[in-house]
Amino acid sequence: MRTPQAKLVIITAFNDINAGRSRALRSAMSRTVSLLRFGPLLFVALCCRVYAGEEIYRSANENVNQRYTIESIAVAGVQVDEARLPSRLRQRMTALIGKRCDIAVLEDLASDLRRELHLREVSHHLLRGSQPGQVRVDFDIVRKPVDASVPKFLYHSGQGFTGEAEISSRVGQNNFSVAVVSNGDELTERFSGIAARYENSHLGSDRVRFGLGFEEYHVQWNSETATVAPEADLYSSRRNIAPEFTFSVAKPLTVSVGASFEQTRSDDPAVGLRDANAITAQVNYGHKIEGDLVQQRIDGRYDLRLGTRDLGSDYSYARHMISLRYEVKSGRQSAVDEFTAGALTGNAPMFERFVLGNSSTLRGWNRFAIDPVGADRIVHNSLTYGYQFGERTFEMFYDCGMLWNPGNSANSTRAAQPRHSLGVGYKQGVFILALAFPITDGKVTPVLMAGMNY
C-alpha cells in the first residue's frame, strides 16, 4: 500500500522530470516509474519461474520439441565423445542420447558448461536429425576475452583476512592470469603481492602442459615469530620465477617437473639478497569409484623441492610432502579423511617450513602458539563427517597433528606433542562457515572461519 506522502514524493519528482531540471534525476526517476508501473510484470519476468500448483514452472518444461528423441550431442560442432570436456559433463551428455529431448535438462547442462569451462555464454541449438522424430543438439559456446574472479576468500578470527582476486584470459591453448594476493593463512609469514601465470595446455600434445609462474610478495611477520626467529631469516620480500612441465602419464596420474628461482630480500644490509633456487617435482593421482549407492574418491599427491647450490642457491635443502585424501558419499552422508606428512632436511628458508593451526589443519589452534617459526617435520590427519540438506551441508570435523624438529634443532621452540581440535561447519556451494575448538587443558578460545574455497 503506497501512502499519500509517498505518492506526493513520486508526483513531485515526476514534475521535476517533466520540467527537465536534472538529467540524472530524470533518468533515475524514469527507471523508478518504469519499475512501479511495470512492477508485477518485471517480477514475473525476472523470476523466470512461476509457482503453479506444487511444481516450479519453467518455460523449458513446455517446449513442443520435447516429444523428439536426441540423436546426437555436440559442443561447438565437435561430437561429445571427441570434445574436451570434464568427464562428469561428458557422461551426463552421453546419457541423454536416445532419450526424450528435455529442454530443461539441456538448459541446466548449458549452464553447467558455462560455469565449469568459464565461458561467457553457452546456448543450445536443436537441429533436425537424420530421421523424422529425431533431433541433434549442438551447444554453441562463446569464450570470455577476459575473466575476473575472486577464487578464494577467508576471514579467520585469529589471523584476519586472506583473499585472492584474479584476472585471466585465454587465447587458444594459452592461458594468462594475474592475481592480487594477501595470504596470512598458509605460512609462518603473511605474504601480499601479485602472482602471474602463463600456461600452455597443449605443448605438442594434449599430454604435455607448460606453465610459467611469477610471484612478487611483500612479507610481514607476526610479533611472536619476529621475537623467536633469527633476524637473518626474516626477509621483507620475496620474488619467484617457476617454470614447470606437466606430463599426463595416465588418466588419473600426472607428473610435473620444474624449477623455482626464488630470491628473498632482507632489510638488513648485511643479509641483503638470498637465493633459494630449487628443482621441483610433483606427482598427482586422482581416482573416482562410482557405485549405485556409494561414491568414493581417492587423491594422492607427493611434492619434492630440492634446494641446490648447483642452481646458485644460498640454501641447500630437501623438502618432501605427501598428502592423501579419501572421500566416501552415500545418499545425504559423506565422510572425508585427509592425511598429510612432510619432512624438511638441510638449511631451508622460512617459507618452506611446515605449519599447523590454520584454516585447514588443527583448526581452532593458534599456529604461532604451536610453533611461531614452523618446523621441519609434520604429520596431520583430518576427519570430516557431513550431512546434506538440499544444497546445504552440515559438517563435524576432528583434526589431530604434530609438528616437531628432529634432534636438538635450534629452531625447536615448543615441545613437540600431538594436538587435537574439534569443530562444526556449515557449507553451501563454495561458501563455508566453521567454528573450531582446540582440545587443551588451558583456556579454550573458539576460532571462527568464514569464506569460500579455503
Added chain:
Amino acid sequence: MAICAFAVTAVYPKLLIRLDGDYLRVAVSPHLNFLSGRSLERLKDGASIGFAGQLTITSGPNSLIPEARAVAHFALSYDIWEEKFAAVKMAERPDGRRAVSHLSAEAIETWCTDNLSIERSLIPADQPFYVQLDLRAEDPRDQAGLVGDSGINITQLIEIFRSPVRDGQKPFRLTTGPLRLSDLRKAG
C-alpha cells in the same frame, strides 16, 4: 515529397479495446510483431521463450496506480520439424492453463494478446480510463555462473549490472484512452 511519403507509410500500431462477455480484451492493429530479433532466433534454435504480458487500467495517461491489472505468462516454442509455433499460458491453478500449437508466428502473437483480459467489474463504470498493454520476453540471463566452484565471478557480476535489458528483450508498450465503458463495442 519524401516527408509526405513517410507520413503515408509510417503506421503505428493502435490498441483496439472490446468487451467480450464479462471481460475487456485487446487487439492490436496493424498486427503487433513482438516475436522478432533474438527471441525469434532462440525459438527457431529450439529453445523456449517465456513472455510476460500485462494489461493495465489507469485513470490517467501517466497514472502510477492502476485501477485494475492482469498479468499473464506465456511459454512459447517452435517445432523444428513442423516449423510451427506453440504456446502455453501458465496459470496458478491447473484449470486456468491453456495451450495451443501448430500456429504461425502471427497467429501465436494474436493468441497471446487475446489471452490477456480484465474483468469488466474491475473497470470504473462512471469515469474515463486508459488501457495499457505491456509485453516483454523473460530475462534469459543465467545467474548460475556468478558463483561457481572457482569462486565469485566478477565479470559475470559486471555483465548483470551493465546490461539490464538484453537484445530481444525490448518491451512493447501501447496505451490508449481516454475511454468510457459505455462507449466500448461488444465482441461478436
